[in-house]
Amino acid sequence: MRLICAVVSDVGPHRRINQDAAFVAPWGAAVADGVGGGPAGDLASATIVHRMTAGWHGVDDVDELAVRVRSANWDLRARVDSDPSLAGMATTLTGLVxxxxxxxxxVHTGDSRAYRLRDGELTQQTRDDSLVQALIDQGVIGDAEARSHPRRNIVTASLAGADDDRLWVIDADAAQGDRWLLCSDGVSDYLPDSVIDSALASATHPDDAAGALVRLAMDAGSRDNITAVVCDVASGVPVAEPPRFAGAAAIVFDDALEDTA
Incomplete structure (x- = not known):
C-alpha cells in the first residue's frame, strides 16, 4: 500500500502563531498540535514531526514505530534540559505509516484525530485523550455538550519528553480505496461528523478535501489553528521521497531540527 496525501494548515483568524505541525509522504503522514497553555507549542509539534521523519528508512511493525516516536520525544526532553524556560512544552501526535x-x-496520543471513510461510512479511528472524553465516558456530559465545553482543550496524554508519556501504536485497519483524515482539534471541535463525511466523500482529490475542511472549520467559527491531512490508500509500493511539511513544521527550522541522520 501507499498513500496519496494532501495537507492544509492555517493559523486561523484568532491566533498569532500556528502551533500545528504536519507532514505528508507516500509512506506516511501525521499531524501534531502543540498543547495549549504550555510554552513553545509550535516548537514541540515541529520537533516531533521533524524527528519522527528524519532519515526515514521505514519501519516493520508497531514496536519499531513506537521506538522511533519515543526517540523523537526524547528530543523534547533534550531541548528542555538545554533551555529550562521550555519546561512544560508538549504536543499531540496522530499519524499513519x-x-x-x-x-x-x-500512532496516537492527545486529542488530534484520525477518521476513516470506507464504502461511504465514516468512523473515528482514535479516541481522544482529553478531560472532555473522560466526562463523556463517565456519562457526565453528552457529545453535543462536549463541543462547547469550556475545558475541551485539556488533554490527558501528550508527548512532553518523559519516558512515561502515553503513546498508542496499533495495526490500522486500512485497505485500498480508504480515505483517511488526520486533523487537529481546530477541525474536529467545530465540524460534526456529518460535515466531515460530506467533505471527504464529495472531493475528487485529497487536495480538494483538505482545503474544503479547513474552509468549513473557519466558517464554523474555529478559534484554533486548523490543520487537515487527507490520505487516499492506493496500491503499490510507496516511493521513499522526502516528506512535505506544513504548519509549524514548515516554519520552525533551525540547526536542532535539521536531519543529522
Missing part, C-alpha cells in the same frame, strides 16, 4: 511489509500503522 506504511510498514515495510505493506500494512498500515496508526
Amino acid at each position: 506504511v510498514a515495510r511489509g505493506g500494512g498500515m500503522l496508526l
Whole structure:
C-alpha cells in the first residue's frame, strides 16, 4: 500500500502563531498540535514531526514505530534540559505509516484525530485523550455538550519528553480505496461528523478535501489553528521521497531540527 496525501494548515483568524505541525509522504503522514497553555507549542509539534521523519528508512511493525516516536520525544526532553524556560512544552501526535511489509500503522496520543471513510461510512479511528472524553465516558456530559465545553482543550496524554508519556501504536485497519483524515482539534471541535463525511466523500482529490475542511472549520467559527491531512490508500509500493511539511513544521527550522541522520 501507499498513500496519496494532501495537507492544509492555517493559523486561523484568532491566533498569532500556528502551533500545528504536519507532514505528508507516500509512506506516511501525521499531524501534531502543540498543547495549549504550555510554552513553545509550535516548537514541540515541529520537533516531533521533524524527528519522527528524519532519515526515514521505514519501519516493520508497531514496536519499531513506537521506538522511533519515543526517540523523537526524547528530543523534547533534550531541548528542555538545554533551555529550562521550555519546561512544560508538549504536543499531540496522530499519524499513519506504511510498514515495510505493506500494512498500515496508526500512532496516537492527545486529542488530534484520525477518521476513516470506507464504502461511504465514516468512523473515528482514535479516541481522544482529553478531560472532555473522560466526562463523556463517565456519562457526565453528552457529545453535543462536549463541543462547547469550556475545558475541551485539556488533554490527558501528550508527548512532553518523559519516558512515561502515553503513546498508542496499533495495526490500522486500512485497505485500498480508504480515505483517511488526520486533523487537529481546530477541525474536529467545530465540524460534526456529518460535515466531515460530506467533505471527504464529495472531493475528487485529497487536495480538494483538505482545503474544503479547513474552509468549513473557519466558517464554523474555529478559534484554533486548523490543520487537515487527507490520505487516499492506493496500491503499490510507496516511493521513499522526502516528506512535505506544513504548519509549524514548515516554519520552525533551525540547526536542532535539521536531519543529522
